[in-house]
Amino acid sequence: MKIILADPCGFCYGVKRAVEIAEGAVNSLPAATLGPLIHNPQFTDELAAKGVGCKDSLDQFSEGETVIFRSHGVGPDIYEQAIEKNLKILDATCPxxxxxxxxxxxxxxxxxxxxxxxxxxxxxxxxxxxxxxxxxxxxxxxxxxxxxxxxxxxxxxxxxxxxxxxxxxxxxxxxxxxxxxxxxxRTICLATKERQNAAAKLAAEVDAFIVIGGRNSANTRHLTELVSAICPRCYQIETAAELSPEMFQGCRKIGISAGASTPERIIKEAVKAMENMEINKVEGNEFEAMLDA
Ligand code: F3S
Structure with missing residues (x-):
């Protein structure tokens, strides 16, 4: 069985940058993002475990705390309020x-x-x-x-x-x-379109397709819809734990893509899990994970 990763897939440049900024906030604790940084519960939990939480409004921040603005950006009033409250601002608004x-x-x-x-x-x-x-x-x-x-x-x-x-x-x-x-x-960003095109192209060439991403992520859902229309044997999973050999019975080629808010670690874990599946060992097929290509 051959595993092919859509290229590109996963984090876009703006989200990658926001994640790096939020991870760097461990040096400026106490810190929290204003709203969830990305729609991925595993990532949010990991960030919280490192001490960077998530708050819904500036009222929940105390003086001197670090606030991280996510890639979607905030209005000028929010910058003003944060300055008035003496908060340290880490601005992860996508350029x-x-x-x-x-x-x-x-x-x-x-x-x-x-x-x-x-x-x-x-x-x-x-x-x-x-x-x-x-x-x-x-x-x-x-x-x-x-x-x-x-x-x-x-x-x-x-x-x-x-x-x-x-x-x-x-x-x-x-x-x-x-x-x-x-x-x-014309301020359209091509990152999403490029990911959709790559997934659609790959979906036409494979027997089954895995889309990895949070269930509450709109762009992951959209990717699943798009792929399902081309490759009906399409599964959306949040983590590798949801994979089972039955999903790939009789398949020779499997495609993988991931939503713009899916961390690379979760993608790698899914690829690894598929590589290690009993069905592959039994059939002795060759694998080709293109994750690092
Ligand atoms: Fe991502 Fe920024 Fe484009 S957040 S989708 S690179 S506008």
Missing amino acids: NVKTSQRKAQQAFEEGYQPIIVGEKNHPEVKSILAFAGKNGIIIESKEDIGEVPLVSKYCVIIQTTFELAKFEEILQALQAARPGEYRVE
Whole structure:
């Protein structure tokens, strides 16, 4: 049985950076993240065991404590409150999200109507909106266009993980309904798309597929849906403990991918567990784990 790892998969650059910053916070204890750093319960528990907890609001922090802002970013009001409380800030906002925040602020200061195209409840979108001045607006679909005020200058900023084709459709409808001068900031990050494309390509070549990631991780679920449509024998697991030889009975090639919030250690453990499975020993097949390729 051959095991092939989708390339790329797992942590994107922004999440990897945020994780490194949070792990480095063990030198600035007491410390906690503001909201879960990534949607992976094993990782959150490991971080807590090292002394870096997770708090939901700044009210729960005491003076002098270290607060870690996650990759989605936070609004200017949160920076101000943290400074007022004398907290030490470790800012793990993804540089791509910072760019979107800056563009939103600049648009507002230059008299444009900032429009953020993205999911209304997504923390990244909320953080960009918080930089867009008092007029900023979020639109998630063409149905929301009616809420956009009639002005002469618009600046459109996109959620980093938004689907490009859907965005182009919304933009076209927006420009038709609200004619004027447009500044379009194409702030989409390709990290998610690259992971999806790699998983989809691999799914077409294998007999079964394992997607590794937290059950509460939206991007892991999305990856599972995408792969299942191509390779119906697809299993989503959170850890290697959920793997069993029955899953791979009769398979010659197995694909693996992982959500953007799945730590490399968990991926490696799953690959190792598959390598050690009885079914493989019995059949004497050759393995090829490409984890370090
Ligand atoms: Fe940043 Fe892109 Fe990841 S915006 S957090 S590198 S998906």
